[in-house]
Amino acid sequence: MYTQALNSETVVSTIDDEQKMTAFQARIDREEKIEPNDWMPAAYRKTLIRQISQHAHSEIVGMLPEGNWVTRAPSLKRKAALLAKIQDEGGHGLYLYCAAETLGVTREHLVDQLLSGKAKYSSIFNYPTLNWADVGVVGWLVDGAAIMNQIPLCRCSYGPYARAMIRVCKEESFHQRQGYELLLQMMKGSEDLKEMVQDAVNRMWWPSLMMFGPSDGVSEHSSNSMRWKIKRFTNDDLRQKFVDATVPQAKILGVTLPDPDLVFDEVSGNWKYGEPDWAEFKRVIAGHGVCNKQRLKDRISAHENGAWVREAALVYAEKQKSRMAQSAA
Ligand code: BYC
Numbered sequence: 001m002y003t004q005a006l007n008s009e010t011v012v013s014t015i016d017d018e019q020k021m022t023a024f025q026a027r028i029d030r031e032e033k034i035e036p037n038d039w040m041p042a043a044y045r046k047t048l049i050r051q052i053s054q055h056a057h058s059e060i061v062g063m064l065p066e067g068n069w070v071t072r073a074p075s076l077k078r079k080a081a082l083l084a085k086i087q088d089e090g091g092h093g094l095y096l097y098c099a100a101e102t103l104g105v106t107r108e109h110l111v112d113q114l115l116s117g118k119a120k121y122s123s124i125f126n127y128p129t130l131n132w133a134d135v136g137v138v139g140w141l142v143d144g145a146a147i148m149n150q151i152p153l154c155r156c157s158y159g160p161y162a163r164a165m166i167r168v169c170k171e172e173s174f175h176q177r178q179g180y181e182l183l184l185q186m187m188k189g190s191e192d193l194k195e196m197v198q199d200a201v202n203r204m205w206w207p208s209l210m211m212f213g214p215s216d217g218v219s220e221h222s223s224n225s226m227r228w229k230i231k232r233f234t235n236d237d238l239r240q241k242f243v244d245a246t247v248p249q250a251k252i253l254g255v256t257l258p259d260p261d262l263v264f265d266e267v268s269g270n271w272k273y274g275e276p277d278w279a280e281f282k283r284v285i286a287g288h289g290v291c292n293k294q295r296l297k298d299r300i301s302a303h304e305n306g307a308w309v310r311e312a313a314l315v316y317a318e319k320q321k322s323r324m325a326q327s328a329a
Contacts (some may be wrong), residue, residue, distance in 0.1 A: 028229050033159035036102040044228055047221060048158050049103050051230065056096035057114045057121035061295050063089045065129040066138060074132060081178050082135060088171045095164040102160045115300050123281060124204075124211050126289030133186055133193075133200035139179015141201075141208040141246070147172045148242045149212060152232035161230075180249065187254050194254070201250070202258045209273070210281045212239040240270055247271045 020039055027034065034040055063086050070086070073079035097107050113119035124142055129135065150169050156162040186193045213219055213235040225231040233241070243262075250257050261274035283289065 025227075028157050028227075031229075032157075033162065034157050035159045043224065044230075045103050047225060047228075048161065048230065049100055049105050051221075051225075052096055052100040052103075052161055053105070053110045053113070054120050054122075056093045056100060056110070057119055058125065059089045059093035059096060061114075061121045061125045061299060062142075063093075064295055064298050065125055065127075065291075066135055068129055069132060069135050072132070073135075078182065085139070085175050085178060088175065092168045092171070095168065096161075099158075099160040099164045111303065115296070115303060117287060117296055120285055122211055123284045123289065124207050125295060126284050126291045127203065127207050128291055130203070131196050131200060133183065133196040134204070136179045136182035136186065136197070137200040137204045139175050139177075140183055140249070141179075141204050142211070143172050143175040143179060144246060144249075145208045145211045145242050147176055148238050148245070152238075153230075155229070155232055157229040180253070183253055197253075198255050201255045205258050206276050206280075207284075209239055209242070209276050210284075212236075212242065214278065214281070243271045243273050 021041060024034075024039065024041060024044075034044075066082060066086050066089075070079060070082055073082055097110060100110060101107055110119070114121065124145075129138065147169060150165055150172065153165040154162055154169060156165065183197055186197050216222060216234045216236045219235050222231060222234055226234065247257065247262065247264075259274045261272065263272050264270075265272045284292070287293075
């Protein structure tokens with residue numbers, strides 16, 4: 001009897017779950033936004049926490065390679081623009097951590113995952129910024145790739161993520177243009193400056209293509225994320241869009257892209273490109289890129305040095321609370 005009772009409960013809950021799943025997918029298919037208090041499958045919640053938190057980590061780790069150049073910017077104008085851009089990235093991290101928190105995970109847990117090396121962040125930030133042209137190339141290629149990936153995320157099925165991405169994309173667009181304009185100026189300069197730009201492009205091109213993730217055949221999360229309309233395009237589709245948009249920009253700039261296989265395909269109307277070095281990609285996301293250790297070390301020290309700010313904010317909030325309670329009494 002006991003077994004029968006258990007079985008019938010299990011059957012009821014399975015049917016119940018199946019009905020909820022069907023209704024959930026129907027809402028997604030009708031392009032309704034899913035909001036924090038709505039029912040959602042555990043796997044949808046999990047993949048969103050994973051993607052949004054990795055995205056948030058990428059924003060704040062992404063402040064580091066450019067932060068390297070603030071004190072060495074060649075003019076006050078460049079320094080002001082670079083500072084504003086880096087501050088924007090910090091803001092993007094905040095919006096995204098807030099969006100992740102609406103899924104029932106704490107900020108402390110997410111930060112702990114980053115600082116303990118358990119969480120991933122974008123592979124691109126494990127490459128060094130060796131000269132001033134890297135600042136321009138990060139804006140042009142890295143923010144350019146980010147925009148290509150993030151514009152469709154403004155239509156993500158999860159409301160808080162989609163809404164956060166609208167502002168992020170507007171700011172990324174300024175970042176991309178400041179980078180490209182910086183490079184255009186450098187390309188009007190001496191041969192040394194032009195070589196510096198070409199060198200930065202040579203080093204950053206392939207890592208920028210890797211930002212879109214592994215190719216579709218091996219992207220483990222893509223099919224669920226596409227079905228749930230978290231992702232609107234596959235990794236390879238976005239990579240192709242990025243290559244198509246960037247090749248003409250490289251021509252205007254006067255640089256070459258370091259890919260001997262790059263050729264325009266009249267039939268598809270796309271630029272065919274060579275195969276990224278996926279072994280390198282795997283090494284970098286496994287923690288063995290040139291800068292992985294340095295980036296984590298810098299994030300840990302920023303977190304430790306910022307402890308007093310968090311403590312002061314908590315004491316201030318307590319004070320405000322007791323003042324409000326006193327005035328209400
Ligand atoms: N780097 O099944 P897949 C910025 C991981 S910041 C590291 O295709 P998914 C900026 C992936 O997480 C830009 N890891 O996954 C900031 C998964 O591992 P787990 C950051 C990567 O999620 C400052 C595994 O590989 N943008 O713009 O469907 C200054 C299998 O991949 C990478 C975002 O985060 C990578 N490149 O697709 C300047 C955008 N690629 O979790 C600029 C939001 C893949 O199973 N994220 N992995 O351990 C996304 O759109 C998607 O998460 C991805 C990957 C396209 C990145």
